[in-house]
Amino acid sequence: MPVRSIDWDDGAVRLIDQTALPERAVWLRLSTVDDLVSAIVRLAVRGAPSLGAAGALGVALAAHTGEELAAAAAKLRAARPTAVNLARGVDRALRRAIDAGATGPDAAGAALAEARAVIEEEAVSSRTIGTRGADLLVGALGERPMRLLTHCNTGWLACVEWGTALGIVATLHGRGLVERVYAGETRPLLQGARLTAYELSALGAPYRIVVDSAGPSLLSRGLVDAVLVGADRIAANGDVANKIGTYPLALAAARVGAPFVVAAPESTVDAATATGADIPIEERDPREVSVTFPAENPAFDVTPHDLVTAIVTDVRTVDPRREALW
């Protein structure tokens, strides 16, 4: 059984603290919604699919401890606004708990069953995306070792198991088709330099960390065959919100004609959000950027759909330059 980055553990939410990696693998056992909310806010658990699991598990936790469900759900949803998976996970478990009476053991059981379904679905989606995305790249680039550029962290830490963009890298590596992965360090919290590097090391895949501003130049020098990223929310028209620094990579990839592939489960596609302009962008504490001088800290950017070569989900591959998702 593969290790899951987040799961239910006998009355509590168990998750690996992503802020302690790569130095230490610290597993947390959180038994209140407030503890889980603060873990989400400080990025101990992060990545859209893992946030979906966290949201659903949070409602299960509230039902288990007897906390008022609507208030718990509101706190969880507000913890991070951009990744639609979080609110979706919350809403799914909440609906099931309410259908089962909203309080008591039946509601707690129903919310937990739904949270377990979310976790299971994300784990299965990741594997499917890995295979589908690997096949797509082999089709586009040929069956040969590839030089790939990725951003932020989209592996098992972010996705419960396996990974989306990094799941594709892992699948290609398993087929002997990865020459090198460039991992953008991901300013300001270093999800790439800490977490992606940790995961690629464990896979034994050849990689180099690069500063984020090196990405476009690597593309223009012909050193990258394809860019692979995840998403926090995909609007109905195919615009993609992902970690800040994704958009410049898409611009550079378009300039040199390199595939720019977004990998995400259907749970990240939001039919209710028409375009990228409607996606709420999380503004984080400026002190993550500078404790001395004034700063701004938008956590995500939006890549317009006309710069995206393909969106690979667990059920379909869409070219958003030609068709909308909804």
Ligand code: MRU
């Ligand atoms: O702020 P983070 O680390 O939660 O941002 C995460 C990302 O931008 C990921 O690329 C995205 O959630 C996809 S994870 C498969």
